[in-house]
Amino acid sequence: MSSIFEVKNLKFKYKNNQENVLKGINFDIKEGEIFGFLGPSGAGKSTTQKVIIKILEDYQGQILYKQKDLKDYKQDFFEDIGVSFEMPIHFSKMTAIENINFFQNLYKKKADVEKLMKRVGLWEDKDKMVAEYSKGMKIRLNIVRALLNSPTMLFLDEPTNGLDPSNAKILKDLIREFKNSGGTVFITSHIMSDIDQLCDRVAFIVNGEIKEIDTPRNLKIRYGQRQVKVEYRDNNKLIEKSFSMENLGNNNEFMEILKAKDIETIHSGETTLEDIFIKVTGVTLDDEQ
């Protein structure tokens, strides 16, 4: 897969800050993948997104989009991308369809709005004022707004934040469908499960620095522990024991327990991405930077 974005030694400082918010980060986003930025609040996730979608422009380093310097792109860049910000952003005194039509007519390429709104379950409520929408509906409308120009690349900032599980599932399915149709996705999130379930590759970002980039699977293999946890009764006492999956069939103690003891539960377990994040970065996802 070729890279759609290449970010080299990216540094960024807000005007009133003394220190760089981004401290020379390097990463690339491959065409057709879902690439995630996982980090606690204030780590630099949203700033990175704002830089690579050309909202913040006074950066140092180099960003290439489709092998061309991002600084050489004008407004045509926005024909190619779709952006969903963390906060739902709409004109509240206009209906949902008025909002969508207004924004869509600013683009040359146009997606099928009816299909999109039906997909996120908003078509029935398209003529309601956005002010009457619940937070979940506004977030779903945000995604429709991001997709209305059939973008090549989608940027999602904390896409499921504030959504209930069923709405979060609709959104995740939509993101997967976008990827399966050939789209590329950049997600920033502090919600580990989003990244774990959706992303092909993930970058751990803490304090403006990328600490690790790989696929969730490789990270788990590299940093995680694959274990089997057994609970059994011995003289009416509940005992729990963990065994490494390495050469498990040759582990005499484990085999003995299986043969001789009254097993209550037996589970295989992998280290979660969140555990690995803590192990690699030394901070938790709930920390404020």
Add this chain to the structure above:
Amino acid sequence: MMNNRLIYLIKGELIRLHKYKVTSVSFLIALIWLIVLYFVDGNIFNDLLPLLILVDSTMMSLMYIGSVMFFEKKESTMSSMLVTPARNSELILAKILSNTIHNLLSTALIIIVFVIVKNVEVNYILIFLAIVFSTLYHTTIGLLLSYYQKDFTTMLMTVMMISFLLLIPAVLFSINVLKSDIWEYILLINPIQAANEIISQSFKPINLDWKYYFSFLYLVISGLFIYKFLVLKQFKNYAISISGV
């Protein structure tokens, strides 16, 4: 020629002015002015009508654009606009031009009613130009002011301050309270006085003097300067700061 996207953005702005009730408020104010002026006679009416048009195209322009900008600030919609193919200049011009069209309509209503009911004599082309350029200038100033105001209340306070510093001297001069000749020259650098000159000289009998041409050029040239070097230049930083993303 205006491009299609700019026309589309202007249309969108006008629709939002209507949806957010700014249009209703401006027509309500125009209606109040109509009623008040209807019962005023003779010379007072002749003095008051140009003043009212002056207030409408200067101070009210500041207020209307201020309210639009604060609605957008409240809803953070500017961030969505920043990631569309629309250029910053188009976004700003759409706001300035829609506010001008909107103001022109409410002012035109007042003028047309008094042309009909009180036989007011006005040169339509000159009054059209006067209202358009006064409103364009003051809307541009209003946009710039809104960059630096925290909320609508502070914007109101600033408009009050401008009224005190710029509008009141212009009004006092036009009703001959400030009589000294020196004021005629001092006030030429006051954009509200410039607007006052081009508005009042649009009423018949028409006798355009050097102050008309100076005021007109002053509004056009300084307006373009403010737009290009202040409003446009600082727009992106402002839009990012209010976008909440």
